[in-house]
Amino acid sequence: MSSRWLEVSVEADLESADAVAELFARFGYQQGVAVFHPVKQAPDGEHAALDPATPVRVTTYLPLDEHVDATVESLRQALWHLSFLGSIGELQLRTLAEEDWAEAWKQHFPVTRIGHRLVIRPSWLSYTPQADDVVIDLDPGMAFGTGLHPTTQHCLIWIERIIRPGDVVLDAGAGSGILSIAALKLGAASVTAIELDPVASDVLRANLTQNGVLERATVRVGDVTRDLHEREAYDLVLANIVARVLIHAAPRLVRAARPGASIVLSGIIASAEDEVRARYRKLGAEVVERRQDGDWVSLLLSRTRP
Template sequence: MRWVEIAVEIDREAIDAVANLLQNAGANGTVIEDESETGSGEFFEIPLPVPAEKKETAIVKAYLPQNDLIGEKVNFIKSQLEVFRQFLTIGPGEIALRAVEDEEWADAWKQHFKSQQVGRKLMVVPSWEQADESTGNINIYLDPGMAFGTGAHPTTRRCLQVLEDHINGNEVIYDVGTGSGILAIAAAKLGAAKVTGIDLDPVALGIAWENVTFNKVGDKVTIREGDLLSVAGEQADGVIANIIADAII
């Protein structure tokens, strides 16, 4: 499959709004290139070397399937940027498009995905690295591939912290929009007895199960295709959904 990389140059103030806009347009995640140390994104953020005269703009990138809907989605992004100008400093708002292949999109970000502490004990570790198992941390080995969820985005990080605060052991948990499976795996490693990760994206389902298997929690975690209403078969102690509000409401 071919993809279209959409790169939007904006004022730093608008990073979060534009990242959310691109995800609402259908992107599984965003890449943020920023000369400052601030900003956040999924799949990753890239702090660039700071020059003598620091630019006031950043670039937010996203990847959408190259199909008949791409023109409509680009027009939607352009129109929303103009709406944002009414209450945000958008800056240039220039959009650049580039065609990329599956492999380029899925692998290019790996050089920027590093181990990161996301809670008191939770540590997210790239599956191609080996964590120090003597630290007492709970290590979640992850290869997100083309699915949402590395722990870098503030919402993912906050969900992980909520799980760490509220899972005491033997809970039944549903993870709606499981993406890479990061939250389902975290719940299992924190002590939940049964976790069901749910997603509509077949690519995400495959990646999530690979991560579940790699983390050796397949005895606790099941990955299912569908939505909560079609999959839920028993009462749960908790439901976690790190997805955009429109999908929940």
């Protein structure tokens, strides 16, 4: 794990921002991307809306290792090609120590309400909950998944709607643990959270502990394309990763879902949706609902047959 990081940022027009975010997700650590949408408000603070005249800022982070120069050059070339389709500024680079890296992310994460009841509260901000709120206290640390990215929001909206008291849940590629925490706070009996990165798994455990749900969670460091066992069976399977991994892990993720169980797949770039759908349909999981925000697609499936 690098002790120094490279912050990579670029400003783009609203129409180009999704394409830049998808590009940054391919190269950024843990596919983490922060997108800052400029907002304009009335003088009284009401009627907030996106300001299409102001550029969107897209940021990711790269470990400063032997691959970083090649990665930056690949990003420059890809951004040059994207610039023919929209307005994209110059790539901006800033070196950070690890402790500064953690602090840098904080500027991107406000308190966020998702769905009817869920509220994501970064651990460094205060919030007074309303009567029916389910508050998730979150510190992303070295992991990603704050609730701001559309793919995470899609998952949370579905979890709030379909979770049933006593459900046994799999969170494949758990990251910061935001989906695991939401499922447990909304009534799941237990969650198995699998995370490939051991550093992220430490953040995951810390977030589960901070939210008082660690005793109902099992955290495993593992690869969801290999480390799901035949005996595992869940009422709800969550996988917010990337399309390539979702396709590769499909046999294990479908097998892990009990007949009739729901499977939530997210992190899918629109151009890969058909391939993901076809792969899961062949394995006996049919799409029952989809959500799309820009180029990002999420699918809610049901395991219809063994």
